[in-house]
Amino acid sequence: MTPEWKTTPSGKLRGKALGLPFEGISGPFNAITDVAGVSVGYLTLISGDGPLKQSHGPVRTGVTAILPRPRDQIDKPLFAGFFSLNGNGELSGTHYIEETGKFALPITITNTHSCGIARDATIRWAVEYLAERYHDDFALPVAAETYDGFLNDINGFHVTADHVIAAIDAAHGGAIEEGSVGGGTGMKCFGFKAGSGTASRMVNYAGETFTVGVFVQANFGTRRHLTVLGKNIGADPDLPQMHEATRDTELSSIIAIIATDAPLLPHQLKRLARRATFGIGKTGGMATHGSGDLFLAFSTANRDFSPGAVRTARFVPDEDIDPFFEAVVQATEESILNAMIANETMIGRDGNLVPALPHAAVKTAFGLGD
Known part of the structure; x- marks a missing residue:
């Protein structure tokens, strides 16, 4: 049986199934969900032609x-850090993250x-699911986007609160x-079909094993x-080209979400988020003028943020953070390639194709044959 990290649940091949020699050691599923407590859900809308x-x-x-x-802890804050490589995009909640680091x-x-509707619907979900917590309080959830108007009726506003x-x-x-699932359904990358991708890396530090997981919505x-x-390989003239019945404006962006169970402080998580830049650069991305390249990193390690007393937080010293930087770079690069390889x-x-x-x-580029 093919290991789960080589294929998606539906059987689509991922980068490692092609034999690509990625660096680093992946977690059990080679996904952001290798970070304990992190989960991912999709709602995909595909209909109509012509x-x-x-x-x-x-x-x-x-x-x-x-x-x-986990759902029963979803209102508990996490330390987080945000980085904008190029700001032609949206990721809500960043002012609060910059202010408080959570x-x-x-x-x-x-x-x-x-x-906007994704942000607002998340609040509605919280009010209904966590009625006592948000009965008389505010919420500033994170909602992000990339542009799918080349393939999608983006001004039709087909995503509803119920979908979110x-x-x-x-x-x-x-x-x-x-x-091509969830928010990544209508996305493209380097002129090829892309969308949602993920990968993870394990980091051994001070006698403990930590996980760094990355999820991208790649559209650049x-x-x-x-x-x-x-x-x-993109310069090969024999590769298939996009068919444009209408002009492709090449609006391009990438959202990267980085999760870790390593104990890191907000300023360290901002540094982690910044390193997604290098994973994107390794695939050929360069943050063009029209690109929204927005990255968020969070840690699940520290849990007690309640007011009323002095709290203690664990953290990795800044001087020892390099292996976590490397993990982000490796997992971001692989996530982008997985978003393209596990696709059709x-x-x-x-008729835009x-x-x-x-x-x-x-495989030919690496001499891997059939």
């Missing part, structure tokens, strides 16, 4: 929900024009699907820059 009829479709979109704690509640990721709540309710641990990059583990060609609005990244071309 010419765009605003509000009617075609629809190629969805919602991703990442729960940083956040709570599910993280949602969707398309650009549904980010369904994604949150669907969240689970273990192996998770990748590719120019074809000629695509690089797989140091080999530029998609045709969306107006985004081809799948050919597995054979990737």
Whole structure:
């Protein structure tokens, strides 16, 4: 039986199934869910074909929900840090994270024009699920977006509050699907079909083993820059090209969510989030003017944030943080490639076509054969 970290639950091949020689040691599922207590849920919307009829479709979109704690602890804050490599995008809640170094509640990721409803629906979910906690209090949840208007009727506003709540309710641990699912449904990367991707790395430090998990919604990059583990394959003229019935504006972005069970403080998590930059750069991304490259890192390690007393927090000294930086870089790079490899060609609005990244071309670049 193929190990779960080589395929998605539906059987789609991931990067390691092609034999790609990734660095580092992955967790059991090679996913953000390898961090204990973290779960991921999707709601995918695919319907209609042919010419765009605003509000009617075609629809190629969805919602991703990442729960940083188990449901019965979801209102408990976590230390967090945020970094914007290029700010042509949205990730809500960042002012509060910058101010206090913490956040709570599910993280949602969707398309650009549904980010607000994802945020608001998360609050509605919290009010209903945690009625006593949010009876007379505020919530500033994290909601993020990337643009899927090349394939999707983005101005049709097809994502509803019920869809967001369904994604949150669907969240689970273990192996998770990748590719054209959830918020990543209508996304593309380096001119190939992309979307949702994940990976993890294990870090041994001071006699303990910690996990760093990354989840990306990848929607960026120019074809000629695509690089797989140091080999530029995007410049190959024989690779399939996108078919554009309408002009592709190349609006490009990536959201990266980094989870760890290592005890890190907010300023350290901001440093961790910043290192996603290098994983993206290794694939050929360069944060173009129109790109929203927004990264959030959080730690599940410290748990007692209640007021009324002096609290104690564990942390890794800054001088020892380099292995965690390396884990972020490795897992971000692999997450992006998994989002492309575990995918299929998609045709969306107006007949716009985004081809799948050919597995054979990737294997040939590394001399892996059939």
